[in-house]
Structure formats: structure tokens, C-alpha cells
Amino acid sequence: MDKATLAEEIAALEARLAQMRAGVASAPSAAPPGDGQVIPRRDSTRARMSFMQEQLWFLDQLSPGHSTYNLSVFLRLTGDLDLGALERAVSAVTARHETLRTTFTVEYGQPWQIVHPPTPVRLPIHDITVAVGEHPQESLRRALERQANEAFRLDRDRPFRFRLYRVAADEHVFGLTAHHICFDGASASVLLTEVSELYGMARAGAELSLPSLPIQYGDLAEWQQQRLADGALERDITYWAEKLANPTTLELPTDRPRPDLPSFRGDRLSYTIPADVLEGMRALSRRVNATLFATLVAGMTATLSRWSATPDVIIGTANGNRQRPEFQSLVGCLINMLVLRNDVSDDPTLEELIRRSMVTVAEGWDHQAAPFEKIIERIGLPRDPSRNPMFQIAMDLQSSTAFTWTFQDLVVEWISVAQPTARFDLAINTYDSVDGLQFRVEFATDLFDRSRVHRLMSHLELVLRAA
Template sequence: PLSFAQRRLWFLDGLEGPSATYNVPNAFRLSGPLRVDALRCAFVDVIGRHESLRTVFQEMEGEPRQVVLPVDAVSGGLRVEEVGRDGLDEFLAREAAVPFLLSSDLPIRGVLVRLGELEHVLLVVVHHIAADGWSLGPLMRDLAFAYGARCRGEEPSWAPLPVQYVDYTLWQRELLGSPEDPDSVLRRQLDYWREQLGGLPAVLDLPTDRPRPAIASHQGGQVPFRCSPELYAGLRALARESQATLFMVLQAGLAALLTRMGAGEDVPIGSPIAGRGDAALDDLVGFFVNTLVLRTDTSGDPTFRELLARVRATDLAAYANQDVPFERVVEALNPTRSRSWQPLFQV
């Protein structure tokens, strides 16, 4: 069966149709001599090592299933293209936007762009159903290790992975249990979220610069900024004094800012959490990340330290109940649904 996180993306893929919304692209500039044949072999080695990268998702008797393809069925995955420097950005954007067909395509592909004899760009695109942000570390470490071995004419001699993603999928279902069982982890954590998020505002009221579209476009932008070393040191010191984390300090600051901007005093903030509660999962490529709703109470004109204490208590309780998948929380609370905004939080 699919993990709960995979099932969420599989459902969205069926709802929207194949799209690039959940493509995860990463481009790497490679300088110096490159053995293209060794890199091709290394790419296949990594797909063979991580079952999640050779898994397709097929419906059987009305239920989606993970189908792990055998290693000998993986023959490629890395194309080589010649592209001029002027057209590089456009080419990479176009390649990153090619959708995956989850029922038949490997959820990873690579394109090596040759810019010159000693300069290349490697684009690796993975569908989110097979990998999350944490996965990029083990994926690229394994690719580098395999490339080094192939350059020496050897197969990579890495230590076997303790588990594969399908093992996690079965363990997750066993751990959580049934929502009908009052003693199950799933039921206990769902009860927490029902109480914690009951009466949550449907949409955060913010002075946006344009109206929401009827259907979310998934278009976005980035606004870079720098935090000075002095400010960073001050934030760290405040966190230590308050027995909080830097994340909690920044969350409290964000909640205070949103309240000042007119969002009210009941501020839900969504945050991803790695979802890798066991060290055996650390080196695995897969989709483990979950979403937490961190409800922040800014009422009563608290001092910042008082607000930080509230955030700390809320976050610690949320971390203790992080195993229940976000979509199950949404189902349990059954908020007003819209294709215009995200349920339970929009920031």
C-alpha cells in the first residue's frame, strides 16, 4: 500500500491531472573533467539502491499500490544534451516542468547539459511522491560515491540500507493503528488535533496585494533577505534564555507580525516536519515529511517573551503528536473546502 503522504499526492495527481506542481528540481554546476559514462552508470546505481526511485503507482481493484520495479528493468534515466549558455535557464525550466506519469514513469530523471569541455550542469528532477527535501542529501552523497567507484572501474561498495520505503509504509500503518481503536496512536493524536484546532478561522485575513484566484495557480516568488551576524547572535541568545529553539523565536516573530498586519489574534502557521523519527530512515530517499499546524495565540498584548513561552508550549505538544498525517487531521476537522486556499492554514 501507499504511505499516507504518498496517498495524498496520488489523490492530488488524480484530481489535477499530470502536472509539474510536485516536481522537485535541483540543478548542479559541474566544473572540470567529467566521465559521462561513469555518471550514467552511477545514476542507475542510485536508482537501484533506493526502491522509492524505481516505484510506480498503479490502481488495483480500486486501490493505489506501490509497484517496485526490479533493478534490471532500470536501463537509463540520464540524458545528455548540448545547450548554449544563453538558452540554459529556459532549457532547465522547461525540463523541470515536464510532468511525471505516476503509473508508468520512474519518479526520477536526470539531464546532463554540456556547456563546454570542462563545464556541465546536472539537472535532477524527482517527483515529491518519491522524495522530500531531506532526501536530497543521501541522494547526492550516493550519486557521488557511485560515480567515484565507476570512475575506478568498480561497482559501488556501500553498506546496505537497513530498511526500504515499503518497510516504512507497513510500519507506519502498524504504528498508527485504527481511528476506531480508542487506544491507538492515531485515535489519540487525532483527539489532540481536534481539540487543538477546533474553531480555527477558515481563512487568515491578510491585506494581500491582489484577490485570491478561484483556483490556486501554485505560482510563487521569492524575496531574499540577509540576517546580520549580530541579529543572528541575539536571536540565538534569546532562544537559549527562553529554553526555546531558534525556530520558535522566528515563529513568534512571524505571528506577532501577522497580528500587527491585521490577521487577528488566532494565527495558524503551517510548517513541514521531517517525519524521520527513527535513525534507520536517515539515509533513505523517500517521502516522509509531514505538515503541522502551529496555532499561535497572540491575544492579551503579551510581551515577546510571554508570546515565545506560548509558542514553545504549543510546538512541543505538536511535535508529540506529529505522527498523524496532515490529511487525516483535515478529514477529522472537516473545514470549509476550497480550491482557492489551503485548509487549516495559508501561511
Template sequence: MTDDEVLVFPASFAQRSMWLENEINPGRPTYHVLAALRLRGRLDTEALRRALNTVVDRHEALRTVFDLDEDGPVQIIGPAPELDVPVTDVARGDLEAAVTAEVTKPFDLYRGPLVRMRLLRTAPEEHVAVLVMHHIVTDGVSSALFVAELTACYGAYLRGEEPGLPPLEIQYADFTMWQHENLRGEKLSGLTRRWQRRLDGAPPLRLFTDRPYPAEPTFAGDTHTFTVPAPLVSRLDALARQERATAFMVFLAAFDVLLSRYSGQQDITVASPTAGRTRPELAGLIGFFVNPLLLRTDVSGEPTARELIGRVRNNCAEAFDDQEFPFESALELLRVQRRSTAGTPQVQAMLVLQNMPVPELRTPDLVIEPLRPDSKAASYELALDLEPDDETGYRAFLEYSSELFDAATVTEMAAEFVTILEGIAADPDAPVSTKPVDRQPMPWSEEPAQPAADVPYRAPQTPIELELHEMFCELLGLERIGVDDDFLDLGGDSLSLLQLRNRVRQEYGVEFPVRELFGRVDIDGLARRVLERLLAQDENGRSPQSSPNEEHP
């Protein structure tokens, strides 16, 4: 690529979903991926800046921004920006707040850059490097690769050498094109049928929360840290081997029981990420590959621990066989069957078991220690992250929505989880109790789904209705649509709603906030809103005010 060359490619399925989420809730820090390093010793900030820019220049994903064309979100890959590494002096007592402030700064997906680094200096030879990337260009594995390459480049520049990183066989855009070629036709249809069968009738998880669900969530969160002791882990590993299962499957079985006790439900669906690197040439590439799977478990009938692990094992094996199915497509299957509005969360809990070895980070005159600061944001109502530790067994991080749960409740949940694991290890042939805890469910803000009522056909009549009818038909692949027919009921999805918004903007020069479209959308109502905005433009002599995230061409 030359210095002024720009390449445009379709977004990957994961990027498309993340782009849409950002359009619905712009600037959410839950979409930010943080890597923090404590640096002790003599630091060469210029060598660090060069190392950062070398890694960004090496990986096209890190110099990518996004836009929307007629077919959907696209990657726009340009020359590498010249990034700086500012240094800020911070008192040790203010360090956590300073990290949080850096993590929560919004990214602009249209303009970039989508990676930044800041040094927080707490003493002359003590810094915390805060590396933040938007999730649309990275994931957990990629962040570890970034830190390893950053360290290698920094060491090389200190020695006066050029970094000896191995050449990349492909870039993220090559993976994207392969994914679009591979996931179509009968293969995609088969994956869709199998996941539709797995998820048919899966209810949303309604946890017993301490407070009602907010009408407008802020995604504020916190994290409770605890351990799963090493002796207990050894017994669980032995049980997993006996049952031809993995440690992850045992932990998932216990997490399902925990969620059942704190919801009163016995049909539990949990999201869990897979690396998404299904080809060997992707191993050293930075990008957004992770693809969560929806793992559904029936905990009813008072199964023994062995029986429950067997159910989880069989469900996981099937899901892993079909792990290429995009997470966004699985969520859309749930949304359609639940008749939810676009943008409504479909999964409330996640389980992550870390299995990547921690790279050894060494440079001359510098001791590097990875940190895990709390971003104070929650992607899910509950997310359990387990990391192996040679001394303690597993370090566990239970991230939770602080809008819904008190810290004391989550501490109780963590203790309950360990108790469930101890019971499984002590007597795998005893029934596992899913008796609900003594709590009352809080009111749920969304009404239960109702079957769609037959709407009498009314033909479009006004010029705006006729033009919108043509847009609806083209986007939905239909020939006739009544002005009272709901866009989503007709087969529209979140992405096609955004395409509709762009078509309306191009045709009429009016803007709609994304959230305004994520309810009921029909030709009659949309025509009225378009007309109202056109009249407002005439009266004011200018376009209605748009939000900063919606002013892009």
C-alpha cells in the same frame, strides 16, 4: 527482487495525500523536488549515468509507480528502469529558463519513472545537472541523500571501483507497513482527539493580497531572497536560550506576527515540516517521510516577545509530541470543521528552518556547487525558508504566489519580518504590535461555511440510484442514505470520493474528472450525471473523452 518481479504495497499516509493532490491538480510543478548542481571541470557523462542508475536501483522508492485499488492508492515497485542523462547545450543567459522547463515537465505517477536528470552544458567544461523527482518518492532530506550517494558512486566509477555504499537495512515499503500497523486503533484515535482539540475553530488565513483569489489557480510563483544578519541571529539565539526555546520557535513567533499584520487576524495557523524519520534505520533511506505539522498561535492581547515565544514554545512542544499524526488527516479535520469542499487548500503559509548540514561534495577533476534555482511555482500563498549561513547569519527565501502578490509587496514583507526580529531582540519585554498594515482584503472566492440544513429523507428508486446507494453505504459504513444527502456531510473524505469515482467507472464504464466530484455529491445528482454519460456513449458509439491523467485502469 528479480528482473521481472513486481511488488505491491499500500501507499504511506504522505504518499496517499500527495497522490490525491496530483489527481485533483495533475502535473503541478509544485509537487516536483529539484536538486541542481553546477559542475565545473572534466565530466564523465557515462560515469554519471551509471551513478544515477545505481542510486535508483538501490532505493525501491525511486522505482515505484502508483495506482488505486479498492482500499486506496498503492505502491507498485518494479525493476529499476535504465535512465539516460541527456545533455543539452544552453547559453548562460537561457540557463534559468532551461531549468524551469525541465522542472515543470509533468510526471506520470501511473507509468513512471518518477526521477530524471538532464545536463545543461553552458561551456565545454561547465554543466548544470538538473535532478528532478516527484515529491511522492522523495523529500528534502532524501534529495540531499541522493546527491551525496550520486557523488560517491560517480567518484567510485571514475576510479574503476564499485561504490562502497553501506547496505540498507530496510526499504521504504517496510516503513509504510510499519506505519500502517502503528497508526491505528486507540493510538490513532488518541492522536485524532488531541489534534481535533488543537485545531478546533482555527480560521483559514485570509492575507491582504494585491489581487483577488483566482477561481482556478495556476500556482505560479516567485521567490524573494534576503538575509537575517549574523549579529541579529546571535541576539535571537541568546534570547531563545533564556526562554528555553529554539531558534525555530523565535522565528515562528515573528512569522506569526508578520502574518497577523498582513491579515488582520490574531489566530494564526502555519504549516512546518518535520523530517518524519522517527526510527534510526530510516536515516539513510530515500523516500517521502516529511510530515508537516499545523502550528497554531494566538497572538492576541498585545503579548510581549517573551510571552509570545512562550505561547509558541508550549504549542510546538505539544505538536512535536504528536508529530506522527499524518498531515493529510490534520487537513481533513480542518476541512470538516470548516465545511469546505474536498481539495480546498486549508493552510496558506509555511515556515521551514533548514538544520541539515550541507554535505561536502568532491570528485576528481570536478568542482561541485549546489544551486538553488527558482522553480517559479508556489505550493503556499507564502512560504518562508531559512537556511543558516556562517557568514551572513541566515539566508531567507520568501516564496509567494505571484497570482496574489506583487514583488514589491513581498519585498516589503521581508523587510517587515527582519524589523519584527530586531524589535524582539532589542526589547523582549515590550509588547509586540500586531496592528494590521494599511491594506484592504481582497474578495475571497469561497463562501463562508454554513451549517448543514436538515434534508428530508428521499429513498432511492431507480436502478442507478439503488446501485449508487449501495456504493455510498459501503464506502461510508452506513445502512441508509437519502438521495439528497451529501457524500462529504455523511463523513466521506477526499480518498473515499476517489474510491467512489473508481467504483462508478467499473460499474458503468463512465469517467468523471476528479474536480467534478469535488463539490456537492449526492445520489440524485450523481445518478443523473451517470445516465447522461451512458446516453452520450450510446449516441456517439464510444466513451466520452477523458483527460490523459484519467485514462488508467
């Protein structure tokens, strides 16, 4: 498919999605308007899609069969694993969270998530010990990579896969792969904590019971759509439409021309800024009354401006969107993308740029309710199939890389598995640790060689050392 044909398909899909939204907006409300309370919907077997689900469904329609939006967790469990108890725990979690048993469809021109009844989960065991002609750990690596990169059919497949790998009599790997349309980083913590608690109950022969959930993810999706229909999001959408009007496309130097259609192939690079530089950043942040994240955004803004020779720099960041208590225990895709735009045309000092970044971040949080896709619609930004709309660089900051999950009397180790995909030109995940700032950079290999990405991160370090 060439670029012109794909552009036509995008336009057709957008028109179709607009018609769908018009249809569902006139449908009876599952959660009546009021003070913003999320109310359980009447029909628990289906729900409209949330804003983020609409966006991910749209992307899947454009490019089905890709694993770009797969998220995986693999845990090595060493000790006496009780398979029956683990299956009962996973079955209980699947019954508890409707997102674990949801498929997606279009009926009469409207998109829906369809919730299926809970059924017992049987964990298929892949026995690595019988591998022939290959070292067991190499066989395991290949098996985990296959699981992580196996695509979902959203209209047919449940968006979660649980698998168990036997490496030795006392060593197993528990694998979970999910499509982003029903999962995010915070969901992993919720799900693993609940599986651990339920596993302990099952091993003890106790009733498997957790505090009931006040709402399900489908209730949140209906609440979002109703707030949009009621005009409750208009103030926030208007703010962003004004803030992001006439955006500049960031053009970084690349090692290859940008293809008309991205392959979504990617690679990973790790980079660490030492602890002494991090302490300098903290001191400067305190001096200008800013957060460490605002200082990091300022440093990246200065770096990208120099590399692209443009004063208008736009960076995306993910907002977890779990401030409300009833959202915190949900498994689902709750994140929303916030857009951070800074102007450096007057050549500000780093301190001044940090102050500006702090204002940008604070205002973004104040208006975080506006869904990214609705902002793009309001601005009327034309779709370019070769790049992500509005921004091509994403960045976040997390407090630690430490993994502290426990699983009864088993020794638990997190296993990192290669997933050679890239959703953006650059996605920079940053971790605040005792060793300094640790960066895990996902980059599009359509555009960049590893050496260029390393030089970019070195430039960022030089900027931050000036703090």
C-alpha cells in the same frame, strides 16, 4: 471547471479515498503489529501509499499535469567527467532505492505504488555547445527551466528524471527532477552523497557496493498504514483534533482578490535580517529558554496577527520525520506537516509569545506521528478549493545555506533554477547563516505583488529587532 464543480469533485475524491483506505485496512498486513519495528514487506513489487503520498496523489488527481510539486537539483560539474562512471553510479542508486522506479495506480478501488525492476540508466546528453543564435548560458538556463517545470504523469512516469547537459568539453550540468511524492529535501542529500561515492568506485574500477538498506520506502508506508489501523496513532490524532478545533482562516491584505481556483503560479523573494538582529534573537531565546525557531515563529505570529487583524494565528511547518535510524538513508517523501497555533488575544509581550511558541512547538514535536491529512479528516474541516486546508503560511528554519557536496576531483557548483510555482500563499524558508537570517520567500502571484511581500518581511524584521 468552476468552484462548485471542483468542490463536488473534491468530495467525490475524498469519498473514494476513504473507500480505498477501508479496503486496504482490511487487507493482510505486510508488517505485523508489535513494538513499532518496521519490517520488510513480503511483496516487494508493490506497497500501499504512505500518508504524505496519499495527500500528494489526491492533489495530483484534482489538478493533473502541474509541476507545482516538482523538486529539482542542478549541479555544474567542471573537470574531466567520466560519463560511463556516472551512468553506472546512477544505475546503482536506482537499483538501490525502489522509489526511483515506482509508479502509482488504482487497482480494484485501492491505491498502490508499483515498484518496477531495475534497469540500466542512460543519461541523455543535451549539447548546449551547438545552440544557434543564443548565448550558451542562456540556452542552458532555458533547458534547465524546461526540465524543472515538466510535469509528471504519476500513473505512467517514473517520478525521477536524470539528465546531463554539456556546456563545454570540461563543463557539464547534472540535473535531477523528482516529484515530491517520492522525494524531499533530505532525500537529495542521501541521493547525491551515494551517487558521488558510487561514481568514485566506478572510476576506480571497483565493485559498486554500499551498505544494504534495512528497509525500503514501501515498508515504511505499510508500517504507517498498519499503525493507523492498530490505533497506535489515536492519541496523537486526538491531541491535534482538540488543539486545532474551530480554526480561524487567516486573511492577509492582498493585491488581488483570491481566485476560486488557485493557478499555483508563484515567484521568489530574498530578504536578509542582519547578523546583529540575529544575535539579539539568540540572546532573547537563551533568556527565555527557547529555541531560535520558537522565537522566529513568535515574531511571525505577531506580524501575521497585526496584518490580518486576528488573534488566532496558524502556521505550518515541515517535520523531516527521520528520527529513526532506518529512515535516515531512505530516498522518499518522509516529511509531515506540523501545525503551530498561537493565541495572542491578550496582547502578550514578545517574550511571553516566545514562551507560548516554545510550548506549541514542543507539543507539536511530541505528537508528530499524527499525519496531517488524518487530522483534517478528524476535525471534519470542509474543503475550500481556493486555499490550503488549515493554514496558508508555511515556515521553516535550516541551519545553513552552505553547499558542501563533493564529486571526486570535479569542481561542483549548485545552480538555482526558477520554478514559478507556489504551493501556499506564502512559504518562508529561513537559513541561519553568519550574515544573519536569510529568507527565501515563495509567494502566490494570484494574491501578492512582490512589494507587499517585501513590506511583510520588513515588518517581521521590526518585530524581531525589538528582541
